[in-house]
Amino acid sequence: MINSGGRGRRPGQSDTRVKIKETAHRHFLVDGYYGTSMRSVAADAGVDVALVSYYFGSKRGLFAAAMSLSANPAGLVEAAVAGDISTLAARLLRSALAMWDDASAGSALRAVITAAVSDTDLNRFVSEAMSKELVAPVARQLDQPDAAQRAGVFSAQVAGLFFSRYVLNVEPIASMPVDEIVRILAPAMQHALTG
């Protein structure tokens, strides 16, 4: 779901690039999307702001690259859709819940969602990423004329779980054990998928 926005890597520069990403990661988690600037990251990483710009293009690109340090939702979806379609929902839920429950990856995902809600560019970025890297791969597994619509509803169920549990903290879903969520939600999501 999150890709590096970099324009490629100059030979020998990879350490600097990683250092900028790590610095940006820390800044975004502590100060949020709005409180972080390319200039403040550059200063803290001890590099010129032009280099940050060269590597990541924009603050959005830097954000995407920095956040991908600790979460790789696209890879998770790819792995989950590879197995038996009749257990796809449970598989995806278990690995996605593990990612969100991980302190570092979870903070990164929360930061992305929070920022995307109020920033138009990031909003488009996240919504396109969801269409491309969650809805589309799931739809490709379905052999139905309404595959895209079913995958869309399935993805909205995924989004709803994480939004309610980790962003809004709505009870009881915020404190339900993983097994309990999977027991109730997976069959419901499977129903949306395959009828």
Add this chain to the structure above:
Amino acid sequence: MINSGGRGRRPGQSDTRVKIKETAHRHFLVDGYYGTSMRSVAADAGVDVALVSYYFGSKRGLFAAAMSLSANPAGLVEAAVAGDISTLAARLLRSALAMWDDASAGSALRAVITAAVSDTDLNRFVSEAMSKELVAPVARQLDQPDAAQRAGVFSAQVAGLFFSRYVLNVEPIASMPVDEIVRILAPAMQHALTG
């Protein structure tokens, strides 16, 4: 889901109170939660800021009262749960989709969700409102030991639909016709509810 945060009404003051609410409503939709202050609303409504404070207590209270002008999710849930349990999901989805698709109510709901994501107090307010005015009334209709958990998952499915469709604008759910959403999602939500 959204209640007036007022401390009651002094006789003869209702016109002023309504005027403040209408002014605040406009400000919150145009300038967002952060861009709006009790002071700016008071100035625009031609009243003293102490009066705004007297009626609504805090910016959060003013926000809740102002937004309830055009959306009443709690009333909607109350009406939807009153009927046959086996068709609750479809009933709730249809009336909630109509509310979100309404220009004025939809903007208000979007403003509430957007503000709640980044403001801690509002976050608690929205999450408590969801627990109290969506999860709880649905749970009361269920005759199962895990009623609260099932209602929680059901509510997360509701939240996911609206978050994906109206806040993040993820395709294809953002542009699916109401009938198509209800056809795929209602049975899946019903499954979460009654197994």
